[in-house]
Amino acid sequence: MHVKQISIFLENKSGRLAEVTKLLGSNNIDISALSIADTTDYGVLRLIVNKPEEAERILKENDFAVSTTNVIAIAVADKPGGLSEALCILRDAGLDIEYMYAFVGKAANEAMVILRVDDPHTEEAIKLLTESGIKVLPSSDVYKL
Amino acid sequence: MQCWNPTYECMSREEREKVQTERLIETVKRVYHNVPFYRDKMQKAGLEPCDIKSLDDLKKLPFTYKQDLRDNYPYGLFAVPMSEIVRIHASSGTTGKQTVVGYTRRDLDTWAEVMARTLVNAGADKDSIVQVAYGYGLFTGGFGVHYGVERVGATVIPVSGGNTKRQLQIMKDFGTTILACTPSYALYLAEEMEEMGLKKEDLKLKSGIFGAEPWSERMRAEIEERFGITAIDIYGLSEVIGPGVASECTCRCGLHIQEDHFIPEIIDPDTEEVLPPGSTGELVFSTITKEGLPLLRYRTRDISSLNYEKCECGRTTVRMKKVSARSDDMLIIRGVNVFPSQIEEVLFNMGETAPHYLLIVDRVNNLDTLEVRVEMSQSMFSDEVKRIEDIERKLHKDIETTLGISARVKLVEPKSIERSEGKAKRIIDKRKI
Numbered sequence: 001m002h003v004k005q006i007s008i009f010l011e012n013k014s015g016r017l018a019e020v021t022k023l024l025g026s027n028n029i030d031i032s033a034l035s036i037a038d039t040t041d042y043g044v045l046r047l048i049v050n051k052p053e054e055a056e057r058i059l060k061e062n063d064f065a066v067s068t069t070n071v072i073a074i075a076v077a078d079k080p081g082g083l084s085e086a087l088c089i090l091r092d093a094g095l096d097i098e099y100m101y102a103f104v105g106k107a108a109n110e111a112m113v114i115l116r117v118d119d120p121h122t123e124e125a126i127k128l129l130t131e132s133g134i135k136v137l138p139s140s141d142v143y144k145l
Numbered sequence: 146m147q148c149w150n151p152t153y154e155c156m157s158r159e160e161r162e163k164v165q166t167e168r169l170i171e172t173v174k175r176v177y178h179n180v181p182f183y184r185d186k187m188q189k190a191g192l193e194p195c196d197i198k199s200l201d202d203l204k205k206l207p208f209t210y211k212q213d214l215r216d217n218y219p220y221g222l223f224a225v226p227m228s229e230i231v232r233i234h235a236s237s238g239t240t241g242k243q244t245v246v247g248y249t250r251r252d253l254d255t256w257a258e259v260m261a262r263t264l265v266n267a268g269a270d271k272d273s274i275v276q277v278a279y280g281y282g283l284f285t286g287g288f289g290v291h292y293g294v295e296r297v298g299a300t301v302i303p304v305s306g307g308n309t310k311r312q313l314q315i316m317k318d319f320g321t322t323i324l325a326c327t328p329s330y331a332l333y334l335a336e337e338m339e340e341m342g343l344k345k346e347d348l349k350l351k352s353g354i355f356g357a358e359p360w361s362e363r364m365r366a367e368i369e370e371r372f373g374i375t376a377i378d379i380y381g382l383s384e385v386i387g388p389g390v391a392s393e394c395t396c397r398c399g400l401h402i403q404e405d406h407f408i409p410e411i412i413d414p415d416t417e418e419v420l421p422p423g424s425t426g427e428l429v430f431s432t433i434t435k436e437g438l439p440l441l442r443y444r445t446r447d448i449s450s451l452n453y454e455k456c457e458c459g460r461t462t463v464r465m466k467k468v469s470a471r472s473d474d475m476l477i478i479r480g481v482n483v484f485p486s487q488i489e490e491v492l493f494n495m496g497e498t499a500p501h502y503l504l505i506v507d508r509v510n511n512l513d514t515l516e517v518r519v520e521m522s523q524s525m526f527s528d529e530v531k532r533i534e535d536i537e538r539k540l541h542k543d544i545e546t547t548l549g550i551s552a553r554v555k556l557v558e559p560k561s562i563e564r565s566e567g568k569a570k571r572i573i574d575k576r577k578i
Binding site: 009010011037039041042044046060064067098099 | 521556
């Protein structure tokens, strides 16, 4: 059920984001979600794309430092407390979230969130969330967005 | 013009060569019998100590390289038992290991003697108050100047390096007349002095002996102007003895080499041929009085030339031109020797197979800065910033441990450092010195 996320190392230089997105676009790779973690000198761009293996190959061929990570995509009710419900389940099970980011989906009453937990626990978290009634999105759905 | 030891500093060339010849013959005998490394080298070259009869025979002798000191780390080239060694100093080497040097009691005496000559060259006498802002420790700068000052009978203030405001306070309150530090630190002190609202007229400073790193006439003019002093260039390297190998007199037209202790030669660094007087090439020194670590034809990698004409000051010792370049890739940053290969070793230890890196050296507010750019690799990269930061921290710490100075570590994108066809370009030195 996990989703593959592509991360890319980018120096803080003007035009780098434009170049990466242009490269992916010209290879017909569609981005469904993204976030950037930035520091003084560099940033880590994280992407969910429709063809992760192909994206990784193309980026590596173009000399980017790339890594692929398993993450979890969930849909929560778009109302106060909707997200906290899911997060409390993970907290109560002692599963730490490394980082998370929200993205835009097609359903009006749902909010989409990508969660990154410590990798050995990804499947365990998915199982736990599913059993608790949280809607975990299959990769096929997320890649289509 | 004052002179500490007119007998040796002003003797005729003929007399001097007689002294040098006797001492060279004696040194060759001693290393042949006491240092297996030299015995092997001489035997391989088909040489016996009795083959060395004149200064002209010097060129038959094998060279000594910095690598030889490393291969025989730490004490392998010492020519006396450890019971005779009373002091150890060390400097950073091309890779993790330090270059270790040892002194007998007589070597320390020689060192104080040549440093006394250096100080008197710079105008020191019994009434001088000398502030030593060179580091004390394994580095030879601090202790070298210290014992020279005591030998002259002047007053030494052993402040050691750093703590700039306190240096200036002491300089003013204690009436320092001679300052000893690296030239870049002198400029930094001048800047701080102005910031503290002190004027050069508030100080009693008359001159300064500056060395341990390359510096230009432009820097000299600036130091002299801002402190209102005479700035003297001094030269030395720990392998040969430390500071005191050579120094300018107040004429400032070349550095007088203490030839009765160290014989200089100029060679072509590629062919190793000795070049005629006046040629520019690599400086090579043979020590002829040292007991602890005598060195035959030590390759300094410093580029200079020799002038055998008598100086206006009356000294007859040969003068070497101010060192402006090196025949290897060693950098001197804040007085510390840095080799790009040291950085390479740190990267290899991080498990990187093909590290691409670039050293950027600059001088900001008269202090040297070092930035190490390292290309991010697939294996170092992670989607988590904290893991990348861990790598940065580890690199920073390992570089500081290896080099002895701290550097700013900057991770850059793969293939972003320029590749060259021949020798990789590892250094950009932006310093205007």
